[in-house]
Each structure stands twice: as structure tokens, then as C-alpha cells.
Amino acid sequence: MAAAFYAALLAATAVIAWAAGVDLGEVIFLSSRGLAIGVIAVAPMLPLYFVAGSLRELVIRVLGGALSRLNLPQLGLLAVLAGVTEECLFRGVLQAWWGRMHPLAGLIGANLVFGLLHAVTPLYFVVATALGFYLSAVADMDESRNLLAPIVTHTLYDFLGFVVIAREFRRRTRNAPDLPFADSDADSGPPLV
Secondary structure, eight states: OHHHHHHHHHHHHHHHHHHHTOOGGGTOOOOHHHHHHHHHTTGGGTTHHHHOHHHHHHHHHHHHHHHHTSOHHHHHHHHHHHHHHHIIIIIIIIHHHHHTTOHHHHHHHHHHHHHHHHOSSHHHHHHHHHHHHHHHHHHTSSSSOOTHHHHHHHHHHHHHHHHHHHHHHHHHHHHOTTSTTTTOOOOOOSOOO
């Protein structure tokens, strides 16, 4: 289900890019520096898994059942789809398009929409919006704007999060199958970040 969602979103992103006259090919290119930046940039995000207890519990409850049914390659594919699609849409198309009015309009607008579309709670909105601003900064850390870096960062962050969520859900359901979320059949929908 999530793969179909991201395939549709990627197609919509391509249409929006075409209509807005945004050429993603200008801002996505293979570079060892962009790849390294993307890998390194995930490190400051990792503490969120441990310090945001209430958010973690929410994500385990909402996505745990669906993610726990996936194996590692499937979790990896889902993370790649989320990273590529969301970075192309928010940092690639919307930020560039709205940035034509003013660079801050693109930066603020794209990341507020990113936060709103991930907002399961007000706190999650704040966290997702802040992560969006961070990913925008990561895009500009290479010699020229390169979405490869935030795509890699977003993908690694989601993959690690998906693994943590799936394992924790499996552990809890194995140890206490009568918990309210133990038999959750919630379909994953789009991942939260």
C-alpha cells in the first residue's frame, strides 16, 4: 500500500515539476561528497529515536503493525521510496518553485507543508517541520545544491527508524500479545518522516 502511495506521489511530483518549470535533473546528481554529506548528516537526527519518547510510542502504535510484517529489504525499499519521493517533492520542487517569489518563501513554505503532511500530533508537526528545515540545509552542503545528500539522509533515517519500530513492535507483541496495539492491523500509509 505504501509503495503504491509513493509511486503515485512521485508521478504527481513529476507533473508538478513540469507544470512549475522545475528541472529536478539540475539538483540531483551523483557525487561522492553529496553521498558522504548524506550519510554523515543522519547522525544528528538519531537521538530523536531515544529522546522523543511520546512520539516514539505514537509511531510504534500507528506504524508498528504494518512495519513489523516487512523484512529488511522491504523496509529498505520503503525508506528509499520515502526519501526519494519526499525530497524531490519538498526540497526539489516546492522549495524551488515557491522560492522564485523569495528564497525564504520556498524554504518556509515547503517545510511547513512537509510538517503539516506529517502532523499526527502538534508536537510531531514541530519535529517534522524542524527536520524539513534541516534537510533543506543538508541539500545546500555540497558545492552546489544537490538533493542526493538529503535523499540519502532521509532514506537512512527512515530505514533505521523503520527497523527500530518494527523490532520494538515485534518484541512487545511477542511479550504481551494482549496489549491494545498488539493486533493492530493499521495499514502503514505513508511513513511519518
